Amino acid sequence: MSPQPLESLKGFGVTLRSVFKKPITQQYPDFKRPVYPRFRGRHRLHRHDNGLEKCVGCSLCAAACPSDCIRVVPAENDSADRNSPGERYARIYEINMSRCIFCGYCELACPFDAITLGNEFEISEYSRDDLIYTKDMLLEPPVKRVPTADAELYDMPEPVWKTDS
């Protein structure tokens, strides 16, 4: 018995009371807490309704990136086979996810709402090479794994550039 039996019992009392409380532990990955609407996760590139890419390859995201993880190589649009509405488009668009710090400056910098940070955070890979996301990967809708909490409640004004991500 410890020198202060009463005190020890009090301590155990705390533990005992907790037995009857609802546990706060979340059984990830079986349960996934919805992320908040502003959550900044895996990037996505967007298309216009007519299928053209919103990105024109202006490299503003690359300029804004504090960790220099974005590489954009633009090219001129072929008027017969357009990629984007403007004169230019991103021929190569790569994000090195292993360098990204998810600060979201790229989506702030983008004048066309072409790049947004979505909700996906389960993006680990077995190889660093796999963490370099190409334009095709970023244009595809990601496999939705993470639920999002109610935007109405938590976010104001509603960021239009995130509505279709």
Place this chain on the structure above:
Amino acid sequence: MSGVDLVTVTIDERELRVPKGSGMVEAALAAGIEIPVFCYEPRLGPPVGACRMCLCEVEGIPKPQAACTLTAQDGMVLRTAATSALAKDGQEAVLEFILLNHPLDCPDCDKGGECPLQDLTFRYGPGSTRMHFSKRTFDKPIPISPLIALDRERCILCYRCTRFSEGVSEDGQLVALERGADSFIATFEDEPYRAHFSGNVVELCPVGALTSTAYRFKARPWEIQNVPTVCGQCPVGCNTWISTREGKVVRILSRNHPEVDEGWICDKGRFAYGHLDAEDRISEPLRRIRRHGFEPVTFAEAAQETARALRAAGSSVAVAFSGTETVEEAEAMARIAREALGSDRAILPDDPHPALDAWRAPLSAIRNAEVCLVLGDHPVIERAPAVDLWLRSARRAGAEIITVGPTGSVQTLPGSAPAVAAELASGSVPEELREASRRLRKATRVALVWSEDDPTGGRPIAALASALRLGDGSGVYWIPSTPNGRGVAAAWHAAGAGRETTPPPPEAELGALIVSGDRAAADPVVLALAERADFVLTSAMFMSQVAGWSHILWPGSAYLERAGTTVNLEGRPQRQHPAVGGPEFHELALLAAIGAHLGLAVDAWPSFESSDEHAPLPARGKAVPVPVTPTPMPAGSEEGLALVTYESLFSGLSVERTPTLAFQLTEAEVELARADALAGGISTGDTVVVSSNGSATELRARINQRLKTGVVRIPADHAHGLGQRVEVRKP
């Protein structure tokens, strides 16, 4: 500046003493006060006050004034936007007006990030717009040449481009059409803008209205590295910035050296970098294997094998230079041949006369000359384009330009330049040169320009300068045929310890031949030597030049890929810095390795640091009297027409391998004098047969009214096989 009146002006409450009549933008800048401008550019001539960005308040004048059009007057009190609400209001209103019709193109536009309109709006302009209505639109982009795209929506009508075209390069091809709000820039008659200096308008444009097609959507300012270097395409050696992205050259910009190029570079210097990625580029050391071709070898093997062959050849070694090597490379080669092997045999593309150094002067001195004398058969603009701009600027400044040649103001037969120089020097001149001779002797500031190939290294023009007793304000500009011909010759001579240079004997067998560079490899004389040599080491950039006859083939580096010194036509040594990597081991590394095998210490890398400083011109040499060598004037002949050929600027290996410059390549054309054309019944556009010595070629005829009767002119790349006298007739 002595003899200049100083006046007192007050700018933003600061009193300044400036020369009377100096521009207020410069005066303010000297005091550390920036007056923002778009259209103002002193190099383009007098200010036009088109953009109104420089609005300032001047005491005593109720309305804001364009500072760029004001000159310093005593007691003038000027307030910029920093201290004057009137000027600030005016400036904001000007920017608001300029942006009123400016398209929201920044993310698309190549100028974005280095755009004066963006910069000045960000620094001086309003933060938001009050104008919410649709903007003026034009078709865009319009390719005004294969090199330049015009976007009229972005144009702010500063007239920089048209002023350049009209008043600097004097091609007059860019014009402003319509009036007022409908005004726009166009080419004359909507013809493509084809000129030697067209690329400069891209650099001048303060917005993204004129953009380079080659640089179109290649990179952003924050994605490029800029390397200061010196152009290696012609003997002028214009200072340039090389922009690279991800190890590739994406564009070349001027780096204003006020004594050499004044910030104007020709289209060859600006656009001919495509040859770095040519398909026939040699990328690794190769060794010939019997008749089957080449196999790659390592750096060490190539060096060892070459050294073995050179040692075996001993003094029976010859070096053929191209004049495109750096001074360091030429020095290394010269020391290997002359010091280590004891051979004095070399083919030098240029060998300037030592006396020329006594009249060395910066190219900018041409502008101040009273009389400019241009001797030679080759058009200056094709041989050293920047010199042509200096001559034009001298003429605008009031100088008399006397050109002696087949198309000159004094018309002579081809090959007359040495004789004309001798006549002018001796003073006994024929009638047509009498006026020129008189003017030359009267003037105190004279520029002599020599513009043709000259085996004597400029002796005739040196003799002329010596006879005219040219002084400090004058200069002699002997234009070598190769970019670094002067530097190569100097390096070769320096290694000889005073021994004479002997050209390789045409008939004898050679132990070994070092062919340095593509120009030497294309020389028929070198080719003949190579066939008789036991061993040939060739360093060249392009396979097509050298396949077949080299034993060891070394990948050559372009001037954009190496560090080294180059000496231009003034005799100014300038530094080249590598912008991109090029071959793994450069020529100098190979020479150092060969030198090590032969017991000679050669540095594998030049010993200077990278810097963007402008190189100064060395002091003049001591004046040595050069006696006049009497030279007979070439005689006319009754038979046929005299042929003069010249190497066009837009020719050669680098231009041929740059697809964007294809439209600039010389046309298969023969220039005829009007009288000769009439005699043959030929008019411009006709196809004619030009024949001589049994060889004939079909060319398009063009009548050149300035050509001397009895002379025809053909670009060298279309004159293969033709002799000095030709027949021109309709087929």
Place this chain on the structure above:
Amino acid sequence: MAAVMQHAPIYEGTRIPSPAPTLLEVPEALGESEDILTVNFGPNHPSTHGVLRLVVELHGERVVGLRAVIGYLHTGFEKTIEQKTYWKAITYPARIDYLSFQANELVFVLAIEKLLEIDVPPKAQWMRTCLLELNRLHSHLVWLGTTGLELGAISMFWYTFRERDAILDLFEMLAGVRMHTRYFQAGGLADDIPPGFAEECRRFADRMPAAVDEYEAMLDRNQIFLERTKGIGLLSADDAIALGQSGPMLRASGADWDLRRDDPYLVYDQLDFNVPVYPGGDVYDRYRVHMDEMRESVRIIHQCLDGMPEGPWIADDRKVVLPPRDELHTSMESLIHHFKLVTEGYRVPEGEVYVAIESPRGEMGCYLVSDGGAKPWRVKFRAPSFVALQAGPTMIQGSLIADMIAIAASLDTVMGEVDR
């Protein structure tokens, strides 16, 4: 100068080892004996709060020599910031001290704003204060959890991380990420406060005092904890001041000094809060300062939520603040300003400033020199962890090796901040 509480002296004179306070040298008499055992403690020891390496010389169980080896987490952030525009650089300070990220972000932003002389709207000021206190709670919770862990009370870790997660949820709701938010921007806040925030934050603040009571119940009556902390790692007020200590280190030695009260910034001068001071100068009093500060932080958070004014969340200065996104498609001026701000960033007038705030660990200072360009010419952070580490030898000398763990824990160092 810090007011020193009148009380019985912790010890007479000074205990700062000579000649260098950061080095504890083995006494010469002992150095001769062969009983000195040199132990490498760290850099990857779970009880060193990161990658601190202590070279400890033991005489029996007593620490007689001590040398701290730092630099294992050197990131070069200060130098890197010089290469980035101010806007981009705002993402960096938060990563220097990953526990008081919001405080570090603030001190850098305050330094920029001081040079820019930009007016920050009141809403942003109040929100910043609120977030700073949330961040203080976050940092103290991690400290409490890990200190408990190191002293054997493993369960503390789970309890404190329960509340810590709630705080991080709040940050996620606000800024989109849980830790390195870059939510403070020059001129105000990066984005408006979401409407659900006040409610969630209040719910948390209501719950927090009970949680603190719970921690206290677990530790304060725990005999092992008390015996391992009381009278351990003594540092007198004079010594603490001489060693440049700040924050809980100083206040647990009886010196009454808190920048929030003594040199107010943000809206601290309009808030009612106490500065807890304890006279003991031992590990236990440092624990008590942390616990009291958590309670005070909750009070401040309540006041901030009550006093939060309406209005803009960022200054309307087009030369510094990104223009509204809807204008990018209609206004040429806005597009140009957006483009320039993103690529080249705002220019900060020439000058040099030092701004200090009371971070959870003490005086966090930012010394910023601008040459008038868009990138800082020089940035230097005065890191309280680095200074706290200097007091280590003074406190550890002569103590048992086991107590060294408790003392090192009480320093509350974050190695990222020490090495920078």
